[in-house]
Amino acid sequence: MHVLRLIFKNSFRHKLRTFLTVLGVSIAILAFGLLRTVIDAWYAGVEASSANRLVTRNAISLIFPLPLSYKEKIRQIEGVKSVSYGTWFGGIYIDEKHFFANYAMEPEHYLAIYPEIIIPPDQRTAFYRDRKSAAVGRKLADRYGWKIGDTVTLRGTIFPGNWEFVIRGIYQGRDQNVDETAFFFHWEYLNETMKKTAPGRADQVGWYMVEIKNPNLAADVSVRIDRMFKNSLAETLTETEKAFNLSFISMTEAIILVIQLVSYVIILIIMAVVANTMAMTARERIGEYAVFKTLGFGGFHVAGLIFGESLFITMFGASIGILLTFPVAKIFAQQLSTYFPIFNVDPETIYLDIAAACLVGLSAACFPTWRALRIRIADGLRRIG
Amino acid sequence: MKIPFSYSLRNLWTRRLTTVLTVAGMALVVFVFAAVLMLAQGLQKTLVQTGSYDNVVVIRKSSESEVQSGVERLQASIIETQPEIATGADGKRLVARELVVLIALPKRGTDKPSNIVIRGVEEKSMILRPQVKLIQGRMPRVGSSEIIAGSSIAKRFEGGGIGESLRFGMRDWTVVGIFDAGNTGYNSEIWGDVDQFMQAFRRPVYSSVIFKLRRLSEFDNVKNRIENDPRLSLEALRETRYYEKQSEMMAKFLRILGITLTLIFSIGAVIGAMITMYAAVANRVSEIGTMRALGFQRKSILFAFLMESLLLGILGGLIGLFFASFLQLFTVSTLNFQTFSELAFSFTLTVEIFAEAMGFSLIMGFVGGVLPAVRASRMNIVEALRSS
Numbered sequence: 155m156h157v158l159r160l161i162f163k164n165s166f167r168h169k170l171r172t173f174l175t176v177l178g179v180s181i182a183i184l185a186f187g188l189l190r191t192v193i194d195a196w197y198a199g200v201e202a203s204s205a206n207r208l209v210t211r212n213a214i215s216l217i218f219p220l221p222l223s224y225k226e227k228i229r230q231i232e233g234v235k236s237v238s239y240g241t242w243f244g245g246i247y248i249d250e251k252h253f254f255a256n257y258a259m260e261p262e263h264y265l266a267i268y269p270e271i272i273i274p275p276d277q278r279t280a281f282y283r284d285r286k287s288a289a290v291g292r293k294l295a296d297r298y299g300w301k302i303g304d305t306v307t308l309r310g311t312i313f314p315g316n317w318e319f320v321i322r323g324i325y326q327g328r329d330q331n332v333d334e335t336a337f338f339f340h341w342e343y344l345n346e347t348m349k350k351t352a353p354g355r356a357d358q359v360g361w362y363m364v365e366i367k368n369p370n371l372a373a374d375v376s377v378r379i380d381r382m383f384k385n386s387l388a389e390t391l392t393e394t395e396k397a398f399n400l401s402f403i404s405m406t407e408a409i410i411l412v413i414q415l416v417s418y419v420i421i422l423i424i425m426a427v428v429a430n431t432m433a434m435t436a437r438e439r440i441g442e443y444a445v446f447k448t449l450g451f452g453g454f455h456v457a458g459l460i461f462g463e464s465l466f467i468t469m470f471g472a473s474i475g476i477l478l479t480f481p482v483a484k485i486f487a488q489q490l491s492t493y494f495p496i497f498n499v500d501p502e503t504i505y506l507d508i509a510a511a512c513l514v515g516l517s518a519a520c521f522p523t524w525r526a527l528r529i530r531i532a533d534g535l536r537r538i539g
Numbered sequence: 540m541k542i543p544f545s546y547s548l549r550n551l552w553t554r555r556l557t558t559v560l561t562v563a564g565m566a567l568v569v570f571v572f573a574a575v576l577m578l579a580q581g582l583q584k585t586l587v588q589t590g591s592y593d594n595v596v597v598i599r600k601s602s603e604s605e606v607q608s609g610v611e612r613l614q615a616s617i618i619e620t621q622p623e624i625a626t627g628a629d630g631k632r633l634v635a636r637e638l639v640v641l642i643a644l645p646k647r648g649t650d651k652p653s654n655i656v657i658r659g660v661e662e663k664s665m666i667l668r669p670q671v672k673l674i675q676g677r678m679p680r681v682g683s684s685e686i687i688a689g690s691s692i693a694k695r696f697e698g699g700g701i702g703e704s705l706r707f708g709m710r711d712w713t714v715v716g717i718f719d720a721g722n723t724g725y726n727s728e729i730w731g732d733v734d735q736f737m738q739a740f741r742r743p744v745y746s747s748v749i750f751k752l753r754r755l756s757e758f759d760n761v762k763n764r765i766e767n768d769p770r771l772s773l774e775a776l777r778e779t780r781y782y783e784k785q786s787e788m789m790a791k792f793l794r795i796l797g798i799t800l801t802l803i804f805s806i807g808a809v810i811g812a813m814i815t816m817y818a819a820v821a822n823r824v825s826e827i828g829t830m831r832a833l834g835f836q837r838k839s840i841l842f843a844f845l846m847e848s849l850l851l852g853i854l855g856g857l858i859g860l861f862f863a864s865f866l867q868l869f870t871v872s873t874l875n876f877q878t879f880s881e882l883a884f885s886f887t888l889t890v891e892i893f894a895e896a897m898g899f900s901l902i903m904g905f906v907g908g909v910l911p912a913v914r915a916s917r918m919n920i921v922e923a924l925r926s927s
């Protein structure tokens with residue numbers, strides 16, 4: 155008990171220095187937590203994918219379409235429950251900086267395959283009925299202040315022209331990890347227009363969403379679909395939704411790696427700062443440690459004092475940092491929703507925060523402890539400042 | 540009277556452990572700062588050098604990139620007859636109709652596919668891009684399933700080396716040459732005969748038409764004519780502007796990321812320097828008192844402590860930059876969000892980045908040292924001498 159009191163009193167002997175160190179640690183832990191959250195946000199699409207959904211796309215690459223006629227063929231394959239399809243529209247609202255995902259899809263089956271997208275029943279019926287209508291995510295509607303019945307114009311990049319849509323539905327995610335910034339509209343609207351302006355590009359879809367009866371059959375069904383279209387003009391590549399989303403992320407691997415490395419650098423920086431504080435503290439108190447030893451306290455006690463103080467300071471800073479992570483992440487989520495539609499602090503991030511703080515506290519105390527233990531009592535007592 | 544410079548220097552040496560730890564913290568911040576700047580610089584350099592100022596790219600209106608664009612044969616022929624197009628040494632016009640598509644190919648050593656650009660080229664494509672040079676093998680023969688690969692594709696992608704073959708579009712394509720395009724985006728591309736590619740990918744339209752201007756000043760003329768022609772619905776851009784636009788989102792992302800990170804990190808390092816300097820002042824109260832008693836002015840003492848802190852900054856900056864300069868050996872390859880294709884670029888250290896990083900570390904040293912130095916200079920002589 156007395157030792158704990160001593161550690162507490164020791165920690166606040168140099169109020170300014172302790173204050174600065176605690177501040178440094180809390181900023182570092184805050185930054186570390188935010189960087190981990192950024193990495194989580196990157197993988198959010200993978201987390202949200204379901205095991206019983208497959209994606210079939212053109213084997214050459216995503217920019218090549220598949221013929222609409224594949225739909226019925228895929229539906230006949232054993233193990234397939236239902237099939238829907240969509241096309242990446244890539245339309246621009248206002249200018250390039252206002253990015254959000256927008257695609258054309260066949261609505262009824264698509265929404266049935268995605269039970270996590272929740273639209274109120276009356277809006278859902280209105281969306282199905284109106285071919286020129288669109289359904290948008292809650293966050294996206296908030297960002298631009300869209301209401302039901304508003305008209306939105308997107309400038310097509312892949313499909314030329316200005317496209318007008320009427321918002322008939324605003325969806326919410328069932329779970330936290332559902333992207334609420336997407337914009338869906340009827341594939342029929344796109345197709346009818348293409349028939350008029352560019353007949354060669356009509357009746358083509360970007361990808362098929364395939365719902366399977368049993369998640370364990372994913373591999374078999376994928377092989378069956380791909381085998382059916384082997385050696386055709388448009389060969390297919392079928393993979394689980396998770397693998398499909400992962401393939402995007404693996405292409406940006408380098409950036410994730412950089413963010414990961416940088417999140418460790420901040421820990422190293424703060425380690426240097428805390429180690430510096432502890433080294434100075436221990437140097438100033440060498441005389442006191444010698445007195446402790448003279449009084450008969452062993453090395454264990456002296457080490458405990460230094461480690462205790464170091465851990466106390468880092469933990470104090472870390473708890474402030476962790477508490478700050480939540481409000482700051484909220485601000486980040488609002489500011490960066492274009493880049494990261496989903497930005498939630500994971501419990502695992504908090505555990506990592508605590509682990510990093512422990513590591514900093516322990517390693518910062520090592521060297522001063524070694525010095526304090528090694529010094530001979532007479533030298534310690536003789537030494538000045 | 541001035542306090543000698545060696546006083547500040549020796550003080551740092553006396554407290555070696557503290558100096559090393561503080562400098563290490565600063566060096567890490569400078570390292571991150573320099574690394575991000577070098578990355579953004581490398582990206583910009585790659586994409587800006589990819590284009591030439593006197594080349595014009597014609598793509599479909601509001602299609603943003605060649606991959607999304609489509610130029611019909613008739614439209615391409617109209618472009619080819621524009622009078623502003625320069626003429627080559629052989630008397631033919633310097634214009635090329637090209638097809639650009641993306642295909643997914645696995646990288647060597649992994650089975651993870653990455654999107655890369657396939658460019659169908661014509662005879663004049665090479666001349667239009669003087670930075671592209673064939674370094675191995677030969678050019679593909681017109682009408683054959685032969686391709687040439689950029690040097691970074693040959694190195695990093697399965698089947699991209701000379702003599703190897705790639706399968707796409709229901710055909711096997713033999714790599715008969717490797718080209719090097721210096722520091723440009725073409726290094727991450729595969730080139731072949733445009734008509735063969737149109738057949739293989741079943742795309743009846745070109746993606747873009749590239750031509751060289753006869754005179755630089757004629758850009759506005761030709762741009763207006765093309766964009767106002769009712770048959771065309773195309774837009775013309777200078778090649779440099781076209782590639783600059785493609786890197787905007789990525790460069791903005793890197794900038795935001797870099798500035799946020801270094802700002803947060805520098806707070807950590809400044810705090811480290813502040814702790815060190817406060818301790819340096821606190822440990823030397825009687826020493827400062829003695830110097831004041833000897834007749835050194837407040838100003839000199841302020842200056843000496845500030846110098847000590849600036850030295851910490853300089854050391855941190857130099858060490859950080861020393862390690863950052865090794866980054867130039869690495870090449871980063873990532874997905875460009877805007878074009879959706881693989882792009883390889885390397886960290887680039889320039890004199891400006893060196894100056895910025897050193898300036899940044901000096902600022903960190905100054906901010907960390909100014910308060911402690913002021914405290915040291917304000918000390919009362921009698922109290923300071925009595926303190927020990």
